[in-house]
Amino acid sequence: MSSNFGGSPARERLPANYLTILAAIRDIAPGTHLTAQDVFARARRQRPKLGFATVHRGLARLSELGYVIKVDVPGAACAVYEQTAEPHAHFRCSSCGSIRDIAFSLPPELLVGLARQHDLQIEVESTTFTGRCASCR
Amino acid sequence: MSSNFGGSPARERLPANYLTILAAIRDIAPGTHLTAQDVFARARRQRPKLGFATVHRGLARLSELGYVIKVDVPGAACAVYEQTAEPHAHFRCSSCGSIRDIAFSLPPELLVGLARQHDLQIEVESTTFTGRCASCR
DNA sequence: ATGAAAATGAGATTCATTCTCACTTTCAAC
DNA sequence: GTTGAAAGTGAGAATGAATCTCATTTTCAT
Numbered sequence: 001m002s003s004n005f006g007g008s009p010a011r012e013r014l015p016a017n018y019l020t021i022l023a024a025i026r027d028i029a030p031g032t033h034l035t036a037q038d039v040f041a042r043a044r045r046q047r048p049k050l051g052f053a054t055v056h057r058g059l060a061r062l063s064e065l066g067y068v069i070k071v072d073v074p075g076a077a078c079a080v081y082e083q084t085a086e087p088h089a090h091f092r093c094s095s096c097g098s099i100r101d102i103a104f105s106l107p108p109e110l111l112v113g114l115a116r117q118h119d120l121q122i123e124v125e126s127t128t129f130t131g132r133c134a135s136c137r
Numbered sequence: 138m139s140s141n142f143g144g145s146p147a148r149e150r151l152p153a154n155y156l157t158i159l160a161a162i163r164d165i166a167p168g169t170h171l172t173a174q175d176v177f178a179r180a181r182r183q184r185p186k187l188g189f190a191t192v193h194r195g196l197a198r199l200s201e202l203g204y205v206i207k208v209d210v211p212g213a214a215c216a217v218y219e220q221t222a223e224p225h226a227h228f229r230c231s232s233c234g235s236i237r238d239i240a241f242s243l244p245p246e247l248l249v250g251l252a253r254q255h256d257l258q259i260e261v262e263s264t265t266f267t268g269r270c271a272s273c274r
Numbered sequence: 275a276t277g278a279a280a281a282t283g284a285g286a287t288t289c290a291t292t293c294t295c296a297c298t299t300t301c302a303a304c
Numbered sequence: 305g306t307t308g309a310a311a312g313t314g315a316g317a318a319t320g321a322a323t324c325t326c327a328t329t330t331t332c333a334t
Contacts (some may be wrong), residue, residue, distance in 0.1 A: 015280080015281060015282090015330095015331090017281080017282075027303035035321095036141075036321075036322080037321090049282090049283070050281065050282090050283080051284065051285095052282080052283085052284090052322095053282080053283070053284080053285090053322090053323075053324085054282060054283070056321090056322065056323075057281085057282090057323095067320085070211075072208035072209070072210075072211035072212065074207075074261075075209065075264055077291095077320080077321075078320085078321055078322085079182075079322090085140065090260070091255070091257055094260070100255075102251060102255060104251065106264075108195075109286095111266075114239060114241065114266070115268070118228070118239060119271040120228055120266070120268055120269070120270060120271065121268045121269040121274060122228070122266045122267070122268040123231070123267055123268040123269070124211075124266070124267040125264070125265070125266050125267075126211055126263075126264070126265045126267070127243075127262070127263070127264045127265075128262070128263045128265075129248075129251070129257070129259045129261070129262050129263075130259070130260055130261040130262075130263070131252070131257055131258045131260040131261065132257070132258040132260070133256075133257055134256040134257065136224040137258060152300090152311085152312060152313090153301095154313080161312095163305080163311085168283090172290090173290075173291080174290090186313090186314075187313090188313065188315065188316095189291095189314085189315090190291090190292075190293085190313080190314070190315080190316090191312080191313060193291065193292075194292095194312085194313090199323040214289080214290075215289085215290055215291085216290085216291090233312070
């Protein structure tokens with residue numbers, strides 16, 4: 001899911017492992033996208049006994065709570081995770097597979113209109129562009 | 138990929154199997170979304186010996202050529218396919234998993250602007266909304 | 275200290291998708 | 305019509321991300 005406009009993360013006690021997982025994502029440059037494997041490798045440096053399933057569980061929970069964002073990009077082999085940031089879209093290069101953020105978001109009033117028009121409750125909006133990046137052209 | 142604004146399908150000789158696969162998708166109500174399994178089941182009624190790998194190959198090719206659209210919806214277990222239609226977005230209900238079309242598309246000039254601004258070549262744009270549908274509320 | 279609930283790690287499992295490969299079909303050139 | 309190279313095919317194996325299971329460990333209010 002790309003943008004979460006449900007508000008700020010709920011304050012809730014998190015298991016130590018989840019904090020380690022969260023740190024693994026927060027301790028990188030904004031705009032970086034990590035796969036679950038990446039997060040696993042990074043978090044394991046802090047907690048060598050950490051299991052992969054726990055990373056997935058933790059990422060799912062952290063994503064639910066709004067601490068991180070799970071990004072499902074069409075065409076990509078697996079999901080990537082990023083730290084919470086301003087709403088934005090994603091671009092995926094079909095040639096090299098790289099993913100980068102694009103400052104962009106749909107106007108909230110548009111979402112409200114669509115939701116009303118179709119009788120839906122829209123919680124998450126995700127926009128993805130695919131094409132070729134500068135270096136692959 | 139949700140919208141393809143690269144033009145109309147190229148005229149090219151397609152293997153008979155691919156035509157069967159295409160027919161399986163075209164012979165349903167617009168707005169219906171079929172998984173590869175669904176397409177397989179339907180196409181197999183016409184060609185019982187058809188293999189599953191061939192369906193995947195065919196869908197990939199047909200999608201490349203613009204005859205069908207592959208829809209990768211965040212959160213869904215697998216991709217779905219639909220017939221080519223007016224550009225539109227997708228809504229996925231997080232509760233029942235149903236997917237429906239939403240008449241919506243980004244203004245082309247916006248895409249051109251983003252492409253120029255970020256030095257990208259944008260070929261496909263995909264917008265997905267997630268939330269709860271009317272019957273799940 | 276204690277016990278119920280939550281969290282954990284390891285490995286098995288699931289399942290969509292892709293790969294492999296021997297075989298078959300297609301079709302243009304002769 | 306024959307031929308041969310290229311393309312397509314089906315079956316099953318392989319891949320790999322994500323989820324599930326379960327016995328064990330940790331947490332924490334009491």
